[in-house]
Amino acid sequence: MWNPGFEFLERSQALVRGYRRSLCVHSWVHRGTEQNPGLVLGLDRGGSCRGMAFRIAPDQWDETIDYLRERELVTNVYLERCLPLQLADGRTSKAIAYVVDRKHMQYAGGLDAIAAAHVVHAAKGKSGPNDAYVFNTLAHLQEMGIRDHWLEQVVGEVERLRNGG
Numbered sequence: 001m002w003n004p005g006f007e008f009l010e011r012s013q014a015l016v017r018g019y020r021r022s023l024c025v026h027s028w029v030h031r032g033t034e035q036n037p038g039l040v041l042g043l044d045r046g047g048s049c050r051g052m053a054f055r056i057a058p059d060q061w062d063e064t065i066d067y068l069r070e071r072e073l074v075t076n077v078y079l080e081r082c083l084p085l086q087l088a089d090g091r092t093s094k095a096i097a098y099v100v101d102r103k104h105m106q107y108a109g110g111l112d113a114i115a116a117a118h119v120v121h122a123a124k125g126k127s128g129p130n131d132a133y134v135f136n137t138l139a140h141l142q143e144m145g146i147r148d149h150w151l152e153q154v155v156g157e158v159e160r161l162r163n164g165g
Contacts, residue, residue: 001052002140005071006064008054013088013146016097020047021148023116023134024100024109025077030127037108038123038130039116041137042078042100044109050146053085053095065096072098077106113150117157131158 023039032038043049056064072078078098086092100107111119123130138155141148 001144004052004054006054006067007057007060009057010055012053012055013050013144014053014085014093014095015048015050016043016083016085016095017048019043019045019049019083019097019099021049021051021151022100022109023111023120023151023154024107026106026108027123027125027130028106029125031125031130031133032123033125036123037119038125038133039108039111039119040133043097044100045102050148052144053087053093068096068098075104075106077101077104113153114157117154117161120154121158121161131162134158 020043021041022044023041024044025040025042026032026037027040028034028037030038031040069080073080077100079101081097081099082094083097083099084092085095100109102109108119120130120134127133134151135155135158138148138151141151
């Protein structure tokens, strides 16, 4: 959300209903290993999610979608969907989003904050420690003025584990 990797005309906070941000995907490479998988974020069913929406220039659409598909569909743990959303100014729109495939072997949904924190605390992958990814994500959300109570609970629990709790 803070570094989308593509050109855009406009960025706005947005709310998607029916999906929530969740550490619901096992990471076997970047934030963990197959023997000790980490967790990365995905959109999972239920609740709502506040995030960012990006408006793309029509002449950049195909290039942007190709880039997103290459980035998000590497292991096919995500499904591409067109979801309705509400922008911060009240306008409604539809957007391409990538939601977790609950049938995929990397799906790790259903963890509570304590269980997720134990996984995050113990995992490390090619791109570094899993907890650094989670802490960085929460910091960026806070910078954008987005609260994520569940992720805050996970971070609090990881901090407790770091301190020997």
